[in-house]
Amino acid sequence: MDFATGWAHILGMDRDYDVIIAGGGLNGPALALALAQGGLRVLVVDARPASARASEGFDGRAYALALASQRLLSALGVWPAVAALAQPILGIRTSDGVPPEGAAPFLLGFDHGELDEGAMGFMVEDRHLYAAFLAVLEAAPGVTLRSGDSVVGQRVDGAQVTVALASGQVLRAALLVGCDGRTSGVAQRAGIRRHGWGYGQTALVGAIRPEHPHQGLAHQVFLPEGPLAILPLRGGLASIVWSESEANARTIAAMGDEEYRVLLESRIGHLTGHLDLAGPRFSYPLTLTLADRYAAPRIALVGDAAHGVHPIAGQGLNLGLRDVAALAEVLAEARARGEDIGAVDVLERYQLWRRFDSTVLALGMDAVNRLFSNTNPFLRAVRGLGMRAVAAMPGPRRSFIREAAGLSGTLPKLLSGQRL
Template sequence: MQLLTQIPQSSAAPPATTQPLGYDYDLVIVGGGIAGLTLASALKNSGLTVLLVEAKLESAAAMKGQAYAVHMLSALIFQGIGVWKQILPQIETYRRVKLSDGDYSGTVEFSTQDIAADDLGYVAEHQALLYPLQSFVKECANVTVLCPAEVVETQYHQDAAVTTLRVGEETQLIRSRLIVAADGARSRIRENAGIQTQGWKYWQSCIVAFVKPEKSHNQTAYEKFQASGPFAILPLPGNRCRIVWTAPHEEAKALLALNDEQFLVELTNRYGHQMGRLELLGDRFIFPVQLMQSSKYVSNRLALVGDAAHNCHPVGGQGLNLGIRDVAALAQVIEEAHTQGEDIGDIQVLKRYQKWRKLENLTILGFTDILDRVFSNNFLPIVLLRRLGLQAMRYIPVLKVFSLKLMIGLLGKTPKIAQQKAIN
């Protein structure tokens, strides 16, 4: 990997592999977050030259105070890339998931025995994923990282995409076969390409915080539903937990405004007493919740991945995992096209990626939306219906296994890079 702080001039030597006349790189990835880094890593042995452009310094990008559920399929993708051994020691495994509805006694418990696996999933803080991916990319000879750098303009022509970049006071035009937008929910690349989005903002916001319980979390993840919204407890290393507390906007703002002692009282009421006394670690944060799906994931010489393509409700921890599946699918599509001598930026090639991922993502977006709406109310017929569903899930094994596989990403088309049986 080349790590650049200045833009290469047009007279510089070409990247490691031979380029067709007129191309600086095969593809430019805009966004050096988890999605962009995973895509660059997945293309390590593809024979394609990659420019990864990130607006923030590496150290600043890693300071994001977030944590994620990492589903089984995502772990398999990281394993297939070759970075999983660097990630695994820094994250926590969960082997049980407990799903409950208010004060209803019919809790559904999922365990590794349901799918004959060692683990159900993992929980990782942002830097626990970002740092290993940043280190891995530095070992990729075909990847050049330009950081910090700003994308000023993108233009799409029949035979090439042209990206205007700025670092400091200097600018440079970069010609590539393909641009990949991995620049988040407010993607400037998507907006500049005129790609529309559909969706809505929810009536809810999420409060996130780290806590340390008195007793062990026992590698158990919880999803506790209340009429105001879902409440997730995710286990982390050091017997810490990440909470994701969804509530109507005004209620969430009021909770955020409480002092730590008052907040802990309210948190314990929602959290339960199964892990004893709670200690609040660090600051609390709030963010609004929205559902978004791009009208299309591809256009001429452009592909969208991750949050640039879609957003969903945080219930079930699906967001990051959808993005990881996106980049694994895109990497497979363009690598296979390159091997067959096809132009990786051709719209017919890119539509294979869109066909693969758009419907699968829409299914998960719909699933999370229905889950939130069905459980976030007190309308008696719906309450009775959902509790009947929980009972069915408890006593009908095939339904329970299907629901679990849907939650952890083991349904749908599996990328070749993830078709392995062992994680550890």
């Protein structure tokens, strides 16, 4: 190796990209756009063909975006493409329920008028959000999207990480980011262990057309077998995330549409009136899984690759976007200072920023699920008193609302709507 070649290697000039992102769901594209704002060259490797998700029809799958997440999408240039398709969340209602009576009158409610910033969040269908990301990615300078391929190998070699793709191509970068889900191959190959447990619950997911207009309200009904969320969508529809014990869920999932509809209606009670099913039905097991570390030499984890949480508060994507905003800001600042963005001390800043916050939130949702998913009369009385107490105290109410909107804590620039 001659002098010029040696210095090019040390400075990273012979790398194919600054950052390679494994996973093209939603966190991966969001991170790519954020890093491109910071002047980095980024490759997103998405195992699915680009057209597979962008062309899908209505299926009811949707995300509850906190207000801070909406601001991030706006700063990335994605929000204009979905704003007209998003349903503002104007209030949250929580209540207990016991089958077959359905939901009791709500015990705790929050309204967007209690938040100075406006809507508490937005419901956006998965198909619309992915299509918007895809359109912005294709036009973004500094970002390359490789669809229908996947990362199958990685090796850290001092000043770079060498990445092998399923297509046979080998690429080099300063950093590899795992946005590849709860079974992250990036994390496994980096020797990052995971801890967690199953809830003995399965989520039944779909969409309904309720008789009563939803008025932008999100409902959370705490049933003995698990929580049931009714989330407002555009066009008078609502998304359902119905957690049941694994045994019950298997029986329910095997029902025909009419039997399923009648049972669901009995669980919801008066909240929707008569309901019709809209779109297909899905189910998936519920688990908690937390990575021991969010970073290793030239490796970082984002979203479900770092923390897979219970959907009780709809915070999965929001947690991932907080990771995106923090990692992008750390890397952009490191680059501006002339630091090596894949260095351990740089990545440690990201881990310190995000790991405690996401772990506390994940364990908090775990505790709420355990507290409410039972028929113990003492616990039912305690949680009823607790919710009524919060309802009567302005301070805790405001704290809850701001936490739900993603506005608490030290926010990265993107979550405040600022570009990097």
